Amino acid sequence: MANDLVLDKLERQSLSDQVIERIKSLLMEGRLLPGDKLPPERDLAQSFGVSRASVREAIHSLSTMGILEARV
Numbered sequence: 844m845a846n847d848l849v850l851d852k853l854e855r856q857s858l859s860d861q862v863i864e865r866i867k868s869l870l871m872e873g874r875l876l877p878g879d880k881l882p883p884e885r886d887l888a889q890s891f892g893v894s895r896a897s898v899r900e901a902i903h904s905l906s907t908m909g910i911l912e913a914r915v
Contacts, residue, residue: 858893862901865891867910881911 869875905911
């Protein structure tokens with residue numbers, strides 16, 4: 844009977860996608876408000892336990908989506 848069970852494959856989520864989801868949840872929870880400045884990439888990477896490249900990619904994606912505004 845277990846052979847008849849059909850399950851969808853799970854998709855692996857990249858680290859940058861996980862960072863995107865975490866930042867979006869911080870916005871939804873109100874812990875990050877519009878206009879708030881994000882911590883430096885180094886601090887975000889350390890907090891999330893990912894590389895700075897993953898954080899940079901996530902910020903770029905969030906900027907492209909119009910969720911964040913990147914400023915230098």
